[in-house]
Amino acid sequence: MIAQVIVDVAARQTDRIFEYHIPTELEKDIAIGSRVVVPFGPRKVQGFVVGITDQSEFKGKLKDLLVVVDEMPPLTPELVKLSADLAKNIFSYRIKILQAMLPWVMRANYRKLLVPANDRAAKMPLFQGDPIDLNKITDLAEIKQFRKLLQDDQAKIEYVVENRAKKKKENQYELALKKEEYPKIYNTLRQNAVKQKKLLMDIIDNAADYPKSQSQLEKQLGLTAASLNSAITKGWLNKKSVEVYRDPLSGFDDGEHKTAVTLNGEQQGALNQITQAIEQRQAETFLLEGITGSGKTEVYLHAISKALKQGRNALMLVPEISLTPQMVRQVKARFGQEVAVLHSALSEGEKYDEWRRIRRGETKVVVGARSAVFAPLDNIGLIVIDEEHESSYKQETDPRYNARDVAIWRSKFHNCPLVLGSATPSLGSRARAQKNVYHLLRLTERANQKKLPKVNLIDLKHVQFAGGQFDLSVELVDAIKKRLAKKEQVILMLNRRGFANFMLCRECGFVLKCPNCDVSLNLHKDTNSMQCHYCGHTEPVPTRCPNCQSSQIRFLGAGTQKVQEELEELLPGARILRMDVDTTRRKGSYKKILDSFGAHEADILLGTQMIAKGLDFPNVTLVGVINADTGLWLSDYNASEKTFELLTQVAGRAGRADKEGEVLIQTYNPEHYAIQLAQTQDYERFYGYEMNMRHAGNYPPYFYTVLISIAAKKEQNAAREAFRIKRYLNEHLHEPTIILGPTPSAISRVKNQYYYQILVKYKKEPNLNELLHHVQDSAQEAKKYGLSIFIDNEPERIM
């Protein structure tokens, strides 16, 4: 038998199948999806089996496959097939996709060890210590020494493929004898055998509870490993090593399994349509457009129940940022132990454990962020993507996949419906619903009949600022005071899109920039340094302008910390919680802040975008947006859409409970349509208006887009290659396709590489995929000049 293997070598030339002979002793362990170790040239690498045949086209002699790593193939045949389709569409190597589908611990760790070649060499002092990893040796003298040893046949190289995945094991003790035997043994024991008697007593009294774990026995009976070992040698107990899962959710399940909330008419209507598709096994995509508070989550949970009732499983994706303890608790309360949660806050070991529970079919519902779309869940009856407009569903680094597209693929594979939910659907999804590609379901009432909050705009051009800074208007501060006097709570959002704490000299206008990239350095107060967010460059905070030596330097861009200080000055005694990347970096701190605010241990929650997501605090009656405009300054074609989404979402945080809600939005552009329509919370009108803008600008969803980025050490090389690609595309593409560029990218230099980009907008180009693959291949030749090319299908950002 022959295995077709994709090897763990990410390169154009190795991005294909390599075949290996399967030794007969491995035949029973191997299957499609197996993770294996194979010889590859002089070394050994990890790989994945994507096919098994008995015929080979290969002319040479096939090598033997060396190891099958896992007992159960980590990839299902479905995922193997998906990886092939995806590789074609997103211009990524197949191995990269296969790896993205699996927990990080399944990536191999390679070591290249220098080992003695004979008994005499083995006695050398060099080989007495830790093994020598040649990949880690940098000392030139050592390298020379080793080379000599290799030449003299005193040493040889051993390639090692290490598995990072460690299963947590625990010893379990089971009864080795019949129940009746133990009292007899008890009577023969010596008087001073205290521990032994204790153990036998427990066995006699609680025989049904066995097997018991080592930690259990140690804790309950105060036994030591020694006394347990003697029980084994005496033949009372048998020891076995059992795999245990780390349980990251133990804190979330409050035990009581809540029953479903009754749905209102609209919710029920939506549910009925989804249910029908589940039952009739239709791979239909629904767009559930529901205003904030309309109870979309309830519809999802009901639909998941329906799928489970049909004996099928369910997959639910939520944005990383909304995968909050609140959210997890809600799902766990409904479906209990059958839920697996894949979350970036879990440790790598915990992720691996959760993932294995899914792979073994021990869970029926999977909840997770983007990468959970690859969960090895079988027999899927429903897929849900909540907040489908979120750009985080598109991965912005190498396998640039969009979880929505993957979900559509899987929905077709399983013949199950896909539900995309949002209060502010992405324009593309909404347009597809208009053309009946998706099935539109609308929820227009708040489920609890509460009124939408009143939204007012504060025009920062004609306003008095409170305090000495230009961040908080008198109007906003007064409104906060009023709420605090009534013992109500306030959420304040600082929009930080495209904004940062950079250093500006007031004398000469100098802005401190990164030496490697074309961006300004950001002030980090926690580490008291200036940092580059693109390459990680760090330098001390200057006290004088590096250009003119003036001491008149300022740090611009309102940070949450600065606003917090202002608030403390303007509202003495107010208790303020701050939530941003700095205060949520530590594990669990996010939950801590929210719990504290929920318990009314603070009056004001001040934060960045991350507070805009579905947090629900009944006592919050005022939401303030400190700066609505920053997003609009970005000249990306979807800047208005993103701003509208953010404002609508944050406004939804107010007045969810029985108290009337108020939203105040500070802006320099009160006449901008995105802000005007966010004020009236009118998604449908925004959709209509924005579609006109996109039509006029020839942008998505009227056109498909592909972004080609070209990077090189020398700027002219990047530019030259970019123009060459443009000419090539020009020759092969036709009306109404539009090719924009090449232009230097918005951040024209990152890590000392210059970036140029070309944007292709098209309606129908059947050959485009092939052309772009050709562009990618031809770049391989250009690699000599230090060129690299990245192709992003349907980019989220083009600037």
Next chain:
DNA sequence: AGCACGCCGACT
């Protein structure tokens, strides 16, 4: 991607 192989100039 790594790694070997081979060719060429530079240094014991």
Next chain:
DNA sequence: GTCGGCGTGCTC
């Protein structure tokens, strides 16, 4: 003569 630089081609 041999060491080490890099260009070229291959990995089942």
